[in-house]
Amino acid sequence: GAVVSQHPSRVICKSGTSVKIECRSLDFQATTMFWYRQFPKKSLMLMATSNEGSKATYEQGVEKDKFLINHASLTLSTLTVTSAHPEDSSFYICSARPQLAGVSGELFFGEGSRLTVL
Amino acid sequence: AQSVTQPDIHITVSEGASLELRCNYSYGATPYLFWYVQSPGQGLQLLLKYFSGDTLVQGIKGFEAEFKRSQSSFNLRKPSVHWSDAAEYFCAVGARNYGQNFVFGPGTRLSVLP
Numbered sequence: 318g319a320v321v322s323q324h325p326s327r328v329i330c331k332s333g334t335s336v337k338i339e340c341r342s343l344d345f346q347a348t349t350m351f352w353y354r355q356f357p358k359k360s361l362m363l364m365a366t367s368n369e370g371s372k373a374t375y376e377q378g379v380e381k382d383k384f385l386i387n388h389a390s391l392t393l394s395t396l397t398v399t400s401a402h403p404e405d406s407s408f409y410i411c412s413a414r415p416q417l418a419g420v421s422g423e424l425f426f427g428e429g430s431r432l433t434v435l
Numbered sequence: 436a437q438s439v440t441q442p443d444i445h446i447t448v449s450e451g452a453s454l455e456l457r458c459n460y461s462y463g464a465t466p467y468l469f470w471y472v473q474s475p476g477q478g479l480q481l482l483l484k485y486f487s488g489d490t491l492v493q494g495i496k497g498f499e500a501e502f503k504r505s506q507s508s509f510n511l512r513k514p515s516v517h518w519s520d521a522a523e524y525f526c527a528v529g530a531r532n533y534g535q536n537f538v539f540g541p542g543t544r545l546s547v548l549p
Contacts (some may be wrong), residue, residue, distance in 0.1 A: 323478070360525060360541045361479075410478055424537060426471070426531075428478040 319345045321413050323427035332435055338396045338430045340411030347413035351424070352384075353370035355408040367394040370417055390415065401434045408432075437462040437528045439540035446541075448516050449547040456511040456543050460524030463532035467536065468509040470500055471494075474522045485509065498518070521547045 318398075320343040339418050340350055348369045353361040366374040367385050373386035386399040394413075400403050408431050412424040438461045448454055460466060467486055471479040483494025490502040500511045509526060523544050527537040 321478075358547065359542070363541045408476075412479075423481065423484060424470075425481075426479040429476070 319355075319415055319425045321411065321425045321427040322427055323430050325430060326387050326428060328433045329433045329435065330394075332402050333400055335397055335399045336401055337433060338409055338411075338426050338432075340394045340413070341398070342392045342413045342415075342425070345413075345415040345417075345425075347392075347418050348391060349414045350388060350411055351411070352386060352394070353384075353410045355410060355429075359416045363411060364396075369394075380388075387423065401432070406432055406434045420429040437466060437538045439526050439528050439538055441463070441524075441526055441540035441543050443543045445544045446487055447544065447548060449494065450518050451505075451515050454513045454516045454520070454545070456524050456545070458509045458511065458540060459507050460528045461507065462524070462528055465504070465519045468500075468502060469527040469529065470494065470498070470509070471527060471539075472512050472522050473524045473525065473542075479525065482511070508522055516545075518547045518549065531547075 322341045350367040352364045354362050354364050354396045360412045363376050367386045367388040367391045369391055375381045388394040408429050411427045411431045414424050441458045442457050469484045470482040472482050473479050482498045483492050485492050485502045493499050498513050500509055502509050523542045525542045526540040529537045
């Protein structure tokens with residue numbers, strides 16, 4: 318099946334620094350990618366929809382200036398957590414839908430990135 | 436808007452026993468339905484999906500699920516659970532508009548006793 322890769326899988330940073338997480342579709346093109354946040358023992362919370370070549374669409378309550386999303390190509394979307402604080406520590410997961418999927422609707426998920434802010 | 440409920444937060448079964456994880460959805464039309472599994476610290480892996488046709492769908496690792504429109508359910512089953520099946524299971528419903536996201540249920544954590 319299609320593969321989505323996230324990097325880094327784990328990152329530890331100091332409070333106040335910025336962290337970039339990459340989401341790549343390795344064998345397909347994706348005009349739309351999604352970013353989720355998952356709290357311990359909780360379900361996935363959609364943060365934003367990343368659209369290639371245009372601005373991301375953020376869910377209610379998600380700070381767009383805090384979580385910067387860039388979808389510069391059909392295979393890469395990045396999430397930058399700016400001025401990270403300990404409360405931003407979480408598991409971040411991306412997903413992508415193949416551009417040619419049509420109505421099949423399947424999403425492919427990355428492995429996730431564990432962010433720990435000290 | 437669609438929504439998903441998974442009534443069981445945590446289920447424990449013995450290895451070799453049968454398993455059924457419940458999922459109920461709310462959506463105004465026929466949805467796309469999915470089951471994903473997540474091992475600790477890992478991303479999500481698709482177990483199976485329903486788009487149309489046969490309401491009993493087979494997935495990987497011996498899992499199957501049945502779509503029951505009258506009950507708005509999509510329960511996941513496995514006849515004999517293996518210790519490696521211990522994980523978090525998420526049911527998801529997707530709208531039939533290309534590009535729209537899924538809505539995930541809260542998840543059911545499965546523990547398997549030896």
